[in-house]
Amino acid sequence: MRLSEQGRHPPSGTVRSLLELTAEEHAAGLLSALGVDLASESTARTPARMVAALRELLSPRPFELTTFPNEEGYEEILVQDGIPFHSLCEHHGLPFIGHALVGYLPSKRIVGLSKLARVVESFACRAQVQERLTKQIAAYLHEHLEPYGVGVVMRAEHLCMTLRGAQAPGTITLTTSLTGALRDDERTRQEFFTITSGAWA
Ligand SMILES: Nc1nc2c(ncn2[C@@H]2O[C@H](COP(=O)(O)OP(=O)(O)OP(=O)(O)O)[C@@H](O)[C@H]2O)c(=O)[nH]1
Numbered sequence: 599m600r601l602s603e604q605g606r607h608p609p610s611g612t613v614r615s616l617l618e619l620t621a622e623e624h625a626a627g628l629l630s631a632l633g634v635d636l637a638s639e640s641t642a643r644t645p646a647r648m649v650a651a652l653r654e655l656l657s658p659r660p661f662e663l664t665t666f667p668n669e670e671g672y673e674e675i676l677v678q679d680g681i682p683f684h685s686l687c688e689h690h691g692l693p694f695i696g697h698a699l700v701g702y703l704p705s706k707r708i709v710g711l712s713k714l715a716r717v718v719e720s721f722a723c724r725a726q727v728q729e730r731l732t733k734q735i736a737a738y739l740h741e742h743l744e745p746y747g748v749g750v751v752m753r754a755e756h757l758c759m760t761l762r763g764a765q766a767p768g769t770i771t772l773t774t775s776l777t778g779a780l781r782d783d784e785r786t787r788q789e790f791f792t793i794t795s796g797a798w799a
């Protein structure tokens with residue numbers, strides 16, 4: 599199955615060029631209003647670079663969620679830790695950067711391991727809040743992998759509160775989302791947190 603990202607990439611041809619141009623004009627207007635000099639050789643293309651950079655940050659790579667039959671009857675929780683991600687805070691347009699831990703208790707199918715990182719990326723490359731991002735990853739895996747349960751833990755630094763505003767460097771925000779047995783069955787939930795406790799200690 600394909601995690602479609604329709605609407606995220608600009609359409610091709612003339613329409614795309616017009617949209618790019620509009621975005622660059624707005625970027626130039628914003629930078630100028632903020633006092634950035636765009637007249638030098640070094641900064642003349644800065645609005646275009648800015649649009650391209652933001653587009654890159656908001657453009658997840660499409661992928662297929664490869665799954666396999668659980669022929670071995672693996673019936674323990676699988677955890678993948680340290681999945682790096684970056685996203686854009688929807689309130690300030692600044693990045694938040696961190697690591698995700700994704701676990702699941704398989705039922706009939708197991709997932710291709712690399713796809714866990716790809717699922718994280720596909721939901722992170724959007725304007726987000728960390729709570730929604732965490733829930734979307736868990737919900738997507740629960741729906742498409744149909745496991746007994748999913749657990750997602752995300753840790754991130756929000757530059758909007760470490761570089762500016764509250765100016766609290768070193769602050770880390772941790773969010774969790776659990777589905778199925780990992781949420782509803784006390785023993786399974788405890789097992790998940792026991793397995794993963796070392797990950798954020
Ligand atoms: N819950 C949640 N809040 C977020 C996230 N990213 C940023 N925020 C917060 O969104 C809030 C926006 O609040 P405002 O008061 O409108 O923005 P602001 O005046 O720039 O606030 P300061 O950042 O405190 O200077 C801030 O408290 C941010 O820290 C997120 O992923 N989840």
Ligand SMILES: [Zn+2]
Pocket residue numbers: 687688689690691692756758759
């Ligand atoms: Zn923010």
